Amino acid sequence: MPRILQMREAIREAMIEEMERDERVFLMGEEVGYYHGAYKVSEGMLERFGPTRVIDTPISELGFAGIGVGAAMNGLRPIVEFMTWNFALLAADQIINSAAKILYMSGGQFRVPIVFRGPNGYAGQLAATHSQAFEAFYAHVPGLKVVSPATPYDAKGLLKSAIRDDDPVLFLESELLYSLKGEVPEEEYLIPIGKADVKRPGKDVTLVSFNKLLHVTMDAAKELEKEGIDAEVIDLRTIRPLDIETIIQSVKKTNRIVIVDETWPYMSVASEITYQVQKFAFDYLDAPVRRVNCTDTPAPYAPNLLKEYFPSVEKVVRAVKEVMYYTI
């Protein structure tokens, strides 16, 4: 029986179910317990599991990320929440130098089954330090897996897989999506890491996106439909590993692709997809690959500048018309 849940509730359900299922799973982070999470994702969890499994940390991202890594090396399965991924930059050493490397440097002796999660990217007029999307940044690193879901259904199924995964998984959420509602089945389900999802089938052009911009992309597809353009929308869901097959299959059908990506354009998720599309589908392309990213600047505060900074339905529609060789 599907129910309608908010994204935050779906994420919470995933954590609760996995903590009920496996005693080794625990949650730690700033404000996750008594405050119920800065965005109320962990509401009620302290009451349910007690302070040994829902642990409020001081504001010490590097320190508690490292404690999580050590606990994971020694047999536990921590979920480490960052209040936002912007603050996780202080913990980048533990994520990149420790979590991603320990299995390799120990010749396979020590695993680090840990989930680092929290909201990522743009969240309103929060300006430059509070608006960054880190998918490309972390997907660069071998040893990490990077998940960035767009719907409550996907978030729940993917987070459960992430918690059961034996490798370190970074789970990038969004403040703006926490209240988004969607269908979530009553029964248990898992969604495999590394599989994209066709959110809207179409034949004229392939649109690839993830996380909050998936919704902008879906809105753009509706606009395009009014003009007789039938767009296929692919939701990546996982950034590393990348499900390139699903993209290539689609491009072979549509012969055109636009990537809508919240990371900065230079060295972005879109850059990598562009490379792989030209490598595997060069002969199928009827137009150069086009991408829509945030501008190559820090995020501004002023609303007019922010509008310019962030991908929008209009920008996506314009890019699609370009690859369709419409005269605008």
Next chain:
Amino acid sequence: MRAEPIAEEALTKDTETFPRELYWRWLEIMLRIRLFEDASYQAYLQGKIRGFLHLYNGEEAVAAGTVTAVREDDPIISAYRDHGIALARGMSTRAAMAELFGKVTGCSKGKGGSMHFFDREHNMFGGFAIVGSQIAIGAGIAFAEKYRKSDRVCITFFGDGAINQGILLETLNMAKLWSLPVVFICENNQYAMGTAVWRSSALHHAGGLYRIAEPFGIPTEAIYGMDVEEVHRAVSRAAAHARSGYGPYFLEMRTYRYRGHSMSDPGKYRPREELDDFRARDPIERLRQRMLRLGYATPEELDNLEKKIEAEIDDALEFAESSPYPPPEELWRDVYVQENYPFWKEE
């Protein structure tokens, strides 16, 4: 800091001696480390070992006194100057030397090298080469022990240079708040590369590095780290404290490294007399003298042990030399636990 000279009464005092076998165990560990490090030094000069090689000569009493004061199932984690601690823990000289040679028979299959010695079987949770990073990881290992309600204690080593990393303060705070069973051991060998402690740490001028744990309410002591008995006693105290649920304990071991920071360092920043001064207090010589005075050893027995270990090191060198390098597919192995991870491969 100036170390205490080996006073005559320190060698003969019979206040609280330990069983004869323990002295022999200490000596064996310390000699093994010393001879292993000397052999790796030579192998490095011959080009058989590459990369960064940080030797432990001079600090042997710290490793030996620590491992004998804890249980075999107590996890240990260290910085990159890790050969001594790994060997003391029971890692075979073969696995250790083969790792330095980059061979697949090494303790990390030749993929970690000198700075990343791991040994699951001996609860050696690794050497870590980002200064300070293992401090929080060690507390996390202790966190897992407490979570499981075990009575194990995690021994977490780091250098005097790591005293100045923010992660130490973050970790001391959480370790104390959460009463984690962890013993922090700062191996103060007086230098972080070429920077003497007095040039990098205000704490040095405020009574000593060990004082960093004081404001957190963590019991803390400075120990003369050239004396294995002192080290053993201190770690026994600290581990008992942590094991009984009282939370973390901090020890500053005052010691000295004889060699340069790594093989590329001629050590021009320190006066020759300083080195001589410490060599005159050599921890192994001190232990030998003590064993002779106590009547626990004869010169012949001491020689025999040294010969036995020399043979062991020769065997390790031969083993490392004759072992194969990792096969090419090892490049792609152990990046993920996942078996069929779809790597990007350009072809």
